[in-house]
Amino acid sequence: MRYGPLIWAAFWAFLLDQISKYLVVHVMRVADQPGGIDVLPPLLTFKYGENRGINFGLFQGDSSASVWILIGLSVAICLGVFLWLARSNPNRWMLMSGGLLIGGALGNVVDRLLYGYVLDFLNMSCCGINNPFVFNVADVFIFAGAAGLILLDSKNTPTKKAP
Numbered sequence: 729m730r731y732g733p734l735i736w737a738a739f740w741a742f743l744l745d746q747i748s749k750y751l752v753v754h755v756m757r758v759a760d761q762p763g764g765i766d767v768l769p770p771l772l773t774f775k776y777g778e779n780r781g782i783n784f785g786l787f788q789g790d791s792s793a794s795v796w797i798l799i800g801l802s803v804a805i806c807l808g809v810f811l812w813l814a815r816s817n818p819n820r821w822m823l824m825s826g827g828l829l830i831g832g833a834l835g836n837v838v839d840r841l842l843y844g845y846v847l848d849f850l851n852m853s854c855c856g857i858n859n860p861f862v863f864n865v866a867d868v869f870i871f872a873g874a875a876g877l878i879l880l881d882s883k884n885t886p887t888k889k890a891p
Contacts, residue, residue, distance in 0.1 A: 733820050734813065737827025738834070741873075745835035745866040752849045770853050777848035777862035795844050802837045806830045809877070825876025832869030 752758050752774050758765055764775035780794070806829075813826045839846040848862040 731814075731823065733823040734810075734827040734830070737824040737873075738831035739827075741828045741831025741866070741869040742835045742838075743831075745832060745864065745869065746838065748865045749835075749839070749847045749849070753847050758849050764851065773851045773853070774849045775851040775862050778843075779846040779848050779862075780844070792844070795840050799837055799840050802833045802840075806833050819880065821880045822877060825873045825880060827873070828869040828876065829873025832866035832873060835866035835869075836864075 752765075753776065756765060756774070758774045759776040761774075761776075764773045766773050781798075809826050809829055813823060818826070836846045846864065846866075848864045848867075850864060850868075851859060851862045853859040
């Protein structure tokens with residue numbers, strides 16, 4: 729199947745995101761831990777966050793209209809990425825990158841549908857810098873997928889010139 733790598737990458741990205749959120753937020757109850765949960769201090773800490781906007785809390789909004797606008801935007805981006813890949817001649821790595829982006833975006837869409845915001849819990853700090861921002865596994869997949877689509881696009885690969 730031509731789209732197998734995309735579908736499987738999207739499936740696993742979505743599933744890993746939702747499982748991680750369930751375990752950290754509902755089982756480990758990170759929201760009940762005022763200082764968070766140290767995993768690899770100070771590099772990685774689980775800290776509870778509710779993202780009502782987009783990355784790093786930009787465009788925050790509490791209205792139901794803003795929730796639906798962000799859901800619509802996420803779904804439109806997923807559809808756009810899928811259609812772009814369907815109309816081009818993507819290699820296996822591009823399909824997997826597109827799947828990571830789509831799976832991550834849909835993981836955040838499910839959060840908005842269930843809670844009205846995106847559950848965030850990953851916090852990374854280092855070298856005396858205290859990072860106040862939190863993100864989630866879906867954000868990692870979205871970033872990795874977008875980077876992969878840019879870096880692995882065969883049009884961006886330099887071709888060897890004939891002598």
